[in-house]
Each structure stands twice: as structure tokens, then as C-alpha cells.
Amino acid sequence: MAGAVVAAMAGATMADVLLPLLAGRLIDAVGVLDAARGDAGVAALWALGGMLALGLGAAVCRHLALLAIISLTLETMGAIARESFWRVQRLSTDWHANSFAGSVVRKITRGMWAVDLLNDTILLALLPSVVVLLGSTVLLGFRWPVMGAIVAGSAIVYLALAALGTLLYVAPAARLSNRWDTRIGGVLADVIGANAVVKAFAAEAREDRALAQVLGQWRRRTRRTWRRGTNNGTAQLLVLLALRTVVIAAALWLWWVGQATPGDVAYVLTMYFVIHGYLRDIGHHISNLQRSVNEMEELVAIDAEPLAVADRPDARPLQVRGGAVAFEQVTFRYGGHARPLYEELSLAIAPGERVGLVGHSGSGKTTFVKLVQRLYDVSGGRILIDGQDIAHATQTSLRAQLAIVQQEPVLFHRSLAENIAYARPGASAAQIAQAARLANAHGFIGRLPDGYATLVGERGVKLSGGERQRVAIARAFLADAPILILDEATSSLDSESEELIQEAMQRLMAGRTSIVIAHRLSTVRALDRILVFDRGRVIEEGSHARLLQRQGGAYRRLFDRQAMGMADAAELALPALRNTARTP
Incomplete structure (x- = not known):
């Protein structure tokens, strides 16, 4: 299943890589002088037909890939839920006594949906980005080695900065905000489950204040995470701006020295805009990848919890006849x-x-x-x-x-x-x-x-x-x-x-x-x-x-104490019963 998804998405993405090449051929064809317009028209039509074929092929491959991803993701999410539920049920009594049921449920459900985000990020975003970067580098490098080296080097620098910024700057803050998100689930489940006690002591306002304190901590942690994510995104855009300037300048230099036609320049610019779009989004995709990993950490921690009581490998069914x-x-x-x-x-x-x-x-x-x-x-x-x-x-x-x-x-x-x-x-x-x-x-x-x-x-x-x-x-x-x-x-x-x-x-x-x-x-x-x-x-x-x-025995003392307590209770209740009897 995973292999089919990779093949379909790679096929769909190759259309984005080849499309700028055909666009360049189209520009060269329409720029031909009148004496050769007939041959140029044929070339232009071939380029147009190629672009249409690439678009249709990309649409079909992407559709098939999405259908396969849906099946793969749902199967994986279901397996994770089953495995987590299996393990939670078999964790020790002490573990359950020390855990909020609401927090555990939140960890499992958040981990399930993190798999959805993880699959989408890897298969629908990062995989096409890698295909575009590799394909464009190869095509540009085959035509102009200098241009291929510039694109490859710039992409590597950008990806390294994006990954480091996300993992070292954003991820630690996201980990803390996730903990407070889990805490919110635990507090809500605890108070809602004990609503009868809350009502009995008229404690609604008190519980509102307690939740507000937790929400305040969550808000502060989440604000820091989101601000760091914004700062990281802005830094990535500045790096892309520098990359764009270098690539366009290189294309103009190639044209100036006669190594590129106007169609080649259009090809380079179109190819760059495709690369730019993928690189611009790849920072966001790395953030999503980090987010999905962070959200799965607590679920992975549950999976790492040892089973306090486990069946031995040679365990056998118990046969009970008398019950001694x-x-x-x-x-x-x-x-x-x-x-x-x-x-x-x-x-x-x-x-x-x-x-x-x-x-x-x-x-x-x-x-x-x-x-x-x-x-x-x-x-x-x-x-x-x-x-x-x-x-x-x-x-x-x-x-x-x-x-x-x-x-x-x-x-x-x-x-x-x-x-x-x-x-x-x-x-x-x-x-x-x-x-x-x-x-x-x-x-x-x-x-x-x-x-x-x-x-x-x-x-x-x-x-x-x-x-x-x-x-x-x-x-x-x-x-x-x-x-x-x-x-x-x-x-x-x-x-x-x-x-x-x-x-x-x-x-x-x-x-x-x-x-x-x-x-x-x-x-x-x-x-x-x-x-x-x-x-x-x-x-x-x-x-x-x-x-x-x-x-003087222990049981005798326990029994006498309970009997005395019952007698005292009956004596205290007797006047109330008498008063009730006198009430008309």
C-alpha cells in the first residue's frame, strides 16, 4: 500500500517538474519569425498537448494516491487505537489510580489524529517536495551545471535552517503546550464526572476559577509556541527571498552570455516558481511533522509503560473444581x-x-x-x-x-x-x-x-x-x-x-x-x-x-465499638422520631 502511494504521488509530482520545460519550448515556438511559423506552430501544439497530457496524468495519479492514503491512514489510526486501548486496559491498577481518564482519552485520540497529519505531511507534502527538488535539480543541472548547483545548494541550506529552527526552537515549546492541553482534558473529565458533588457544594464558580487557571497556563504556553512558529516562518521567507534573487540573477547572466534563449529564461523562472512554492510550504510541512511527532509522544509514552502483571510465556488456563x-x-x-x-x-x-x-x-x-x-x-x-x-x-x-x-x-x-x-x-x-x-x-x-x-x-x-x-x-x-x-x-x-x-x-x-x-x-x-x-x-x-x-480480643473490641455506635445513633434518632409522630 505504501509503495503504491509513493509511486502515484511521485508520478503526479513529476508533472510539475516537466511542465516548466514544456512552457519554455512553447515560448521559444511562439517567438519564431514569420518564415518558420508553420514548423513553430507544430512545435507549439506539441508543447500544448504535452502540457495537457501531463495535467491529466497528474490528476489521475493524485486521485489514486489520495484513495490509497485514505485507506492506509484509516487502517493505521484504527490499529493505533486498538493497540493503545489494549495496553491501557492491561496497565496496572496503580497506573489507573494515578491517571486522569480524560487525559488518557485525550492522549489516545490526539495520537490517532497525529497519524493522519503525519501521513498527509509525509506523503502529500514532503514526498512531492523532495521529488520536485531532485527532479528540477537534475533537469537544470543537465542543461546548466552551474544553475543546478545553485538550486541544489540553496535548497539544502534552506531545508537545514527550516529543520533546525523547527526542531530546536519550536518543538520544545510545543511539547510544553501539549502537556497543558492534556491537563485541560483531565480537569474537564474530572469535574464533569463529579458534577453531582460540584452541585452539592455549590462549587460551580470555584471550578470555573480552577479551569481558568489551567487555561491561563495553556494559553501562555500555546502563545509562545505559535509565536515561535511565526518567527521561524518569517525567517524561512527571508531565506527564500535570497534564493529567488540568486536564481533569477543566474538566469539573466546565462541569457546575457548567450547560453540561454528567452524560452530557457522562461523555463528557469517557471521552474523556480514551482520550486519556490514547494520550498515555501516545506517549512510549514516540517512544522506539521514536528507537531504530529510531539502529539504522538504522550501516546508513545503510554506504549512504553510496562505491563505490571503479564502472562508468562508458558501460562496455562486455570482449572477450578473445588475453589480452594x-x-x-x-x-x-x-x-x-x-x-x-x-x-x-x-x-x-x-x-x-x-x-x-x-x-x-x-x-x-x-x-x-x-x-x-x-x-x-x-x-x-x-x-x-x-x-x-x-x-x-x-x-x-x-x-x-x-x-x-x-x-x-x-x-x-x-x-x-x-x-x-x-x-x-x-x-x-x-x-x-x-x-x-x-x-x-x-x-x-x-x-x-x-x-x-x-x-x-x-x-x-x-x-x-x-x-x-x-x-x-x-x-x-x-x-x-x-x-x-x-x-x-x-x-x-x-x-x-x-x-x-x-x-x-x-x-x-x-x-x-x-x-x-x-x-x-x-x-x-x-x-x-x-x-x-x-x-x-x-x-x-x-x-x-x-x-x-x-x-479483650480484637474482634470483640471491633464488635463492641460498632454496637455502641449503633446504640448511640438510635438514641439520637429517637427524639426526632417522637417529634415526627406528634406532628399532625
Whole structure:
């Protein structure tokens, strides 16, 4: 494809190189005396026919080249988007936590369109310019070696100055302005995505001022870039002026010494005007080339990011039958932390066992399930599922065996049916509805005007917290995975529906290995075993009843503190309830 484009554009451009030669022949023909007008007329017609043929050939070649460039560019842009999206999805959890989604999207889309500009610049601008410069230098040099040397030397000097000015003077400023352009995308996405919080605190004016500060920095950086580009363009025009003076003076000298006819002078002048047009634009094309490269730099940086967790070359699909989970001498530290969170942690969860993880924030509960999902690789030891080291399994097969309900469920801006079926894309409408019934979501979905076809908005913003949670639970039901992970899955539910969901969760956990992160200890009473975490260590384990019997135990202190908090809340709410009851 690229070879065909180069050949077609070179053919189209050669017409510009040969056209001045025919124009010179035409001038010589019309300047012939009356005695030879017949032969001169034939020569003039041949020159005119040649010019017409060159024009038609150039039009056809250019049309074919443009069609080929369209296909090539679209294919390349699509490939870049697919590759970037593939890599971004597989970058580490920490990378995503430290990146603005809006900035990442801006980097990818800007990089895609930079390819369009790059292809246009190289194939539609720089390639024809190179063909014109080489062709004209050869033709002029063949007729007048001195003229060819002047054109070649002047073009080289001009191109060198244009390239140096662009790369050393304009490019550094453009790189900074691109960073602030990316920053604008991040700020806009962050604030628009959190619009409900902005409205809740009447912070619209505050966010307007914050954006204005970012725009001010972007404006200053971009103004400097554009001014440098303007200065560079003016310097290039001055160089072209000098080149034009030298070439015209050389043509007049050749005529004066009798080495050029008037038609030759017209040929040289016409050829120069063609060269001048290409050289004048070539500075702009170099600027576009630099701009496209600058705009791709951030995308290239994403491509250079290492995959934090990658499948090993010999990775195999994970085969899960019972769902036993074991940590064997696991050591783990987050990047940049000198002290490990886990140090030679060992524990085992039997197939079908329901285990609760409790403890203060930062004690290691959430990290435990992240390691089970292999969102991070351990620093030492290994994690086994049914005796298989998950580090040797493909990540796709591992996560297909896990059903997860997060504390803050995230939904796609798609229909309710699509969100529930995300765990099993081929699920039928009956299976989706059954999963919704088990999660106590079918009722509220049925009351919606469009039912299961209702779009939930970005991140599920059209639904209440409890409704989003029930949709996520329905998704877990539909996944029907042997290992279940629940991150306080009932925390967003109102008290009326919590009991129904608790019953549904009991059904969901039946026969499955279940790992439940619990913040409210009432959710772990019926579990088989509770693990109490503290600073990455399991300091207590046992059933709810057994742990409560330990006077002064960590679990007992947590439970008493929560029970006392609930009692205080009820006592504070009682007067308000009494006042409400007296209100007529």
C-alpha cells in the first residue's frame, strides 16, 4: 500500500517538474519569425498537448494516491487505537489510580489524529517536495551545471535552517503546550464526572476559577509556541527571498552570455516558481511533522509503560473444581514502599468455605482479594487455587473463575440488561431476569419505563446507590463462578431491601468459596470463619460466636465499638422520631 502511494504521488509530482520545460519550448515556438511559423506552430501544439497530457496524468495519479492514503491512514489510526486501548486496559491498577481518564482519552485520540497529519505531511507534502527538488535539480543541472548547483545548494541550506529552527526552537515549546492541553482534558473529565458533588457544594464558580487557571497556563504556553512558529516562518521567507534573487540573477547572466534563449529564461523562472512554492510550504510541512511527532509522544509514552502483571510465556488456563485458595509464605509490598504489607503470610480457605475478612482500614483486607485476582504479583511466596499457582495461569482464565461485587459498583452507560449480562455476554433474557430476581432487582427494573432496556447513565448515575448495588449483585449471580468475592456488598442498600439481599447472598454463597470483606460486622455472623487482619497479619480467626467469647480480643473490641455506635445513633434518632409522630 505504501509503495503504491509513493509511486502515484511521485508520478503526479513529476508533472510539475516537466511542465516548466514544456512552457519554455512553447515560448521559444511562439517567438519564431514569420518564415518558420508553420514548423513553430507544430512545435507549439506539441508543447500544448504535452502540457495537457501531463495535467491529466497528474490528476489521475493524485486521485489514486489520495484513495490509497485514505485507506492506509484509516487502517493505521484504527490499529493505533486498538493497540493503545489494549495496553491501557492491561496497565496496572496503580497506573489507573494515578491517571486522569480524560487525559488518557485525550492522549489516545490526539495520537490517532497525529497519524493522519503525519501521513498527509509525509506523503502529500514532503514526498512531492523532495521529488520536485531532485527532479528540477537534475533537469537544470543537465542543461546548466552551474544553475543546478545553485538550486541544489540553496535548497539544502534552506531545508537545514527550516529543520533546525523547527526542531530546536519550536518543538520544545510545543511539547510544553501539549502537556497543558492534556491537563485541560483531565480537569474537564474530572469535574464533569463529579458534577453531582460540584452541585452539592455549590462549587460551580470555584471550578470555573480552577479551569481558568489551567487555561491561563495553556494559553501562555500555546502563545509562545505559535509565536515561535511565526518567527521561524518569517525567517524561512527571508531565506527564500535570497534564493529567488540568486536564481533569477543566474538566469539573466546565462541569457546575457548567450547560453540561454528567452524560452530557457522562461523555463528557469517557471521552474523556480514551482520550486519556490514547494520550498515555501516545506517549512510549514516540517512544522506539521514536528507537531504530529510531539502529539504522538504522550501516546508513545503510554506504549512504553510496562505491563505490571503479564502472562508468562508458558501460562496455562486455570482449572477450578473445588475453589480452594491458599497463601503460602506470601510477601508483598506496594511499589515504593520499603516495608512489606504482607510478610510470609500463610493461610488456607477450603473449597466452599465462607470466609470473612475484617479489620481496620489499611490492615490488608482489600489487598488480599486484589492478590487473589492477580491485580498485583507477589514479592515472594505463591498463591494457589486448587493447588495451581495463579502466577502460572492466564489472567483471563483466573478472573473467569471469580465473581466480584465491589463496595462501589461501577456500571457502563449501557442498558440494564447489558450491564447484568456483562458477566456472561451470551446470556438469554430469561437468565438475565432470573439473576435480577435473585438480587432483588427485578422489581425496580420492571417499574422503569423501558425495563431492562433502560440506559443507566455514565457509571450508573441514573440509579440510586442501592439499585446500582443490586445490579452488580445480579451480575455476580449470572457469572456463576466457583469463587465469590464480596466487598461489603450490602453497604449501599436500605434496611428494607437489605434483609432480602442478605437472603439472596446466602443462596449465592451456597456451594461456592466465598471471601467477604466486611466493614459492618453484622454481615459476617453467619460465615464459617472470620479472619481478623491487622497490619498485614491475621491476628485472630474463628467463627463469630467463638471470637466474641475472647475477652479483650480484637474482634470483640471491633464488635463492641460498632454496637455502641449503633446504640448511640438510635438514641439520637429517637427524639426526632417522637417529634415526627406528634406532628399532625
